[in-house]
Amino acid sequence: MKALVWQGTTDIRCESVPDPAIEHERDAIIKVTSCAICGSDLHLYDHFMPGMKAGDVMGHESMGEVVEVGAAARKSLKVGDRVVIPFTIICGECEQCRRGNFSVCETTNRNKHLADKAFGHTTAGLFGYTHLTGGYAGGQAEYLRVPFADTTHIKVPEGVPDEKLLFLSDIFPTGWQAAVQCDIQPTDTVAIWGCGPVGQMTVRSAVLLGAERVIAIDRLPERLSMAKAGGAITINFEEESVVERLNELTGGKGPEKCIDAVGLEAHATGSVDSIYDRAKQAMMLETDRPHVLREMMYVCRPAGVLSIPGVYGGLLDKIPLGAVMNKGLTIRTGQTHVNRWTDDLLNRVLENQIDPSFVITHTEPLGSGPEMYKTFRDKQDGCIKVVLKPAMNGALHG
Missing domain, CATH: 3.40.50.720 (NAD(P)-binding Rossmann-like Domain)
Structure with missing residues (x-):
């Protein structure tokens, strides 16, 4: 598949990387229909955040369609479900998750030893956001493996454009x-x-x-x-x-x-x-x-x-x-406890109290991601928010 890959300071490339696969029974794979570049991604782009490695797949604002489900996640998800993926990976079972403090989940950071050393105690695993938070591949890609997918997802209805729902993932x-x-x-x-x-x-x-x-x-x-x-x-x-x-x-x-x-x-x-x-x-x-x-x-x-x-x-x-x-x-x-708020916010979107798509200024194919990082960082062309579409024409160029 194609994905946006970090190769160094201000060096994002659209490259071929291996397709994700189920690695644990709680995993799911989604086909990404929309993803976005976040201001937090710019901290990685400019390398102000430690813990990046060449080849890391970027992105933590993604949504799409479930195409494969691990055995333990099948009570919560099925192939064909439409989902938004929060940037925080949550187990739903630890003490912090039970209290609704999802961004400090005690379980999902597979590099806990690094976070313990840097922060005193670990925080949750995050998609596409340095090895201090687990080194998980991000969602600026054609496909995304979602660990702990039975809890790390937001089911959304059909018939509502991606643009109105995508930002439930983070911003x-x-x-x-x-x-x-x-x-x-x-x-x-x-x-x-x-x-x-x-x-x-x-x-x-x-x-x-x-x-x-x-x-x-x-x-x-x-x-x-x-x-x-x-x-x-x-x-x-x-x-x-x-x-x-x-x-x-x-x-x-x-x-x-x-x-x-x-x-x-x-x-x-x-x-x-x-x-x-x-x-x-x-x-x-x-x-x-x-x-x-x-x-x-x-x-x-x-x-x-x-x-x-x-x-x-x-x-x-x-x-x-x-x-x-x-x-x-x-x-x-603190990082956002995304799932604490999503039921309320999804209802507000569906009731037309707010349409989060107002913030989008640029919609581009995934292959345009490297140049859009620079456009977003440098505030060129009135750029406020970039949405990337893997299925758009030109998405596989790069």
Whole structure:
């Protein structure tokens, strides 16, 4: 089959790789009908995340049709089922899964020893996302092996376009969890840094959850326009001070809830801390650029909540923990517990409360994946979200 394969920093190729096969009785194989490039994939593309190896198949936002089922998964799945595959691989049986903490499943990371060493304790296995999270092949491919498939799937109905359902795999529940973690009240102002795909879903989630006011922060006009269409007041950080504007909008008190939908590759215009981060990152003295975290900690209203769906990979410097402690801020973060939210979110899609496909700007064959990584990373051609179709003409080129 053809798949998008990581071969080094900024080197993604569409190559022939062996077809996946059933390896365990709880496995299933799906024929991928749609997959997407996620902002988290860009951390791998630019090699800011450790644990990648040449030949790794990329991707963790996939859906398709079941074509083969292991013996132990046949009570839950059958050939022909239409499924979305969450990016988190879950056993459904361990203590964390029973509590709904699916992204920290204790069972599915087959490289547990590496995660224990890096993080103190293992987290769940993830599709297409470094050997720290199991080294599982991803879903930017014609076919995908789904381990623990009896629990790691979301059945979806026929007759609904892939585009409306695909993002149940990651960015929709990620934006939803980011907003839920804020415990939004009807009088709250919610400020969201980053208007990429997760930020866009977070804006709409905060609106659905009843925030009085949602403020979205970015620098790209097309992203800000999309956030505004979703109900947000917008701030272009290249044109005005984020802190000054947020204080102005909140009568000097700051927003009650702040959400970092950016993560480790934060950009800032002319700020001293951003220059400092880039220098330390270049010298391998710091792994991540936490400008957004610092800004949130500074501007958030005392007794407020900081929610962090943005991915961080390692060591951060100059974090103003004194501000967090003295203002009594609560921090909530983590990879998304996808299956905790999917029943509710699927119903919201089917009831037309939200159509997640609004975020798609580019639909391309799988073979165009390598160039679309660059287009997405460099924000070219108004690119906000890329969907790849293995069955499209040209999908086997590369």
